[in-house]
Amino acid sequence: MIVDAEKCVGCGMCRIYCPVSAIQVVNKKAVIDQDLCTECANCQRAKVCPRDALQKVPLTWPRVVRSQMSDVTTVYRGVNGRGTEEMKTNDVTGRFKKGYAGIAVEMGRPQVSSTLRDLEKMTKVFAQHGAEFEDxxxxxxxxxxxxTGKIDPSILDERVISGIIEVTVPIDRLQENVEALIAAADQLDTVFSLDVVCVNNEDGTNDAREILDKAGIWYRPNGKNNVGLGHVDK
Ligand code: SF4
Ligand code: SF4
Known part of the structure; x- marks a missing residue:
């Protein structure tokens, strides 16, 4: 995103719509920090600029990765959004079978963001511990x-509001994966939250809960059924 300085009157209305605080008003003109900007287009979509001074510019590789991951209107390689649709519709898709657990690492947040370099630190951890990446x-x-979990080197410095890594692991490798992710947290320049998905046993117990309990890992259990959502076969 760029600002047409000829048009900008420095009103500052666009600033609060930027989720990563990339816009500053300097000498009565809006200035966008191009390293922080994730090309999410929130500032322009908010339609608050009285002079139509915010302008999208055509993005090329690797910068286009920012909008692919951060602009909610972007559909990239058939994936609309950041992922987890398949995880959250397991009651419909049956993707996670008995004996396996799903793990999602949600990296970055509004006001924090994440580089692909930080995301790669976690994809490498998963690769070292036998995880299968979600297609x-x-x-x-x-x-x-x-x-190896290696991400395209040309995009490692690109910044996105957030990115979600999704994998499946055999249940007997859940504990080592979670512990390795927690150990890797110190190397990150961002924040992340961790999701674990595992279907209940018929008697209501849950293998993932037992493993996390034994490992002393705190979690907040959630049951989830997406009534009416998911895939429909015609
Ligand atoms: S495109 Fe998004 S990140 Fe960039 S300045 Fe606008 S709101 Fe901020
Ligand atoms: S809303 Fe428009 S005119 Fe106001 S500071 Fe932002 S770019 Fe400039």
């Missing part, structure tokens, strides 16, 4: 070697 996920599409 229908934008971050997976940026991984050039799933055996």
């Amino acid at each position: 229908c996920n934008p971050i997976t599409s940026y991984i050039v070697d799933r055996s």
Whole structure:
């Protein structure tokens, strides 16, 4: 996103719509920090600029990755959004079978954001611990070697509001993956939250809960059924 300085009157109305505080008003003109800007287009979509001074510019690789991951109107390689659709509709898709757990690492947040370099630190952890990356996920599409978790080097400095890594692991490797992710947190220049998905046993127990309990890992359990959502076969 750029500002047409000829048009801008420095009113500052656009600033509060930027989720990463990339816009400052300097000498009565809006200035966008191009390193912080995630190309989400929120500032322009808000339609608050009285002079129509905010302008999208055509993006090329690698910067286009920012909008692919941060602009909610972007559909990239058939994936609309940041992922987790398949995780959250397990009651419909049955993706997670008995004996397996799903893990999602949600990296970055509004006001924090994340670089692909930080996302790669976690994809590498998963690769070292036998995780299988979800196909229908934008971050997976940026991984050039799933055996190492290596992301395309040309995009590592690109910044996105957030990115979600989604994997499946055999249930007996859940604990080592979670512990390795927590250990890697110190290397990150962003924040993340961790989701674990595992279907209940018929008697109501849950293998993931037992593993996390034994490992002393705190969590907040949630049951989830997406009534009426998910795929419809015609
Ligand atoms: S495109 Fe998004 S990140 Fe960039 S200045 Fe506008 S609101 Fe901020
Ligand atoms: S809303 Fe428009 S005129 Fe006001 S500071 Fe932002 S770019 Fe400039």
